[in-house]
Amino acid sequence: MAERFVFALECPECKRRNYHFFRGKKKEYKVELSKFCSQCRKHTAHKQTKAE
Ligand SMILES: [Zn+2]
Secondary structure (H helix, E strand, O other): OOOOEEEEEEOOOOOOEEEEEEEOOOOOOOOEEEEEEOOOOEEEEEEEEEOO
16 A cells, blocks of 8 residues: 655656656655657656656
């Protein structure tokens, strides 16, 4: 019964939140992934942000 929180991956160039995912609260480190941004039409280093 682990608690799960929703996070978003934000494009650093257009600040658009393109991806959402669930993860436990314990892992405090920030995720940074190269993801395709439909706004920029290229891969950028998306960073984890909180999604409410
Ligand atoms: Zn973008």
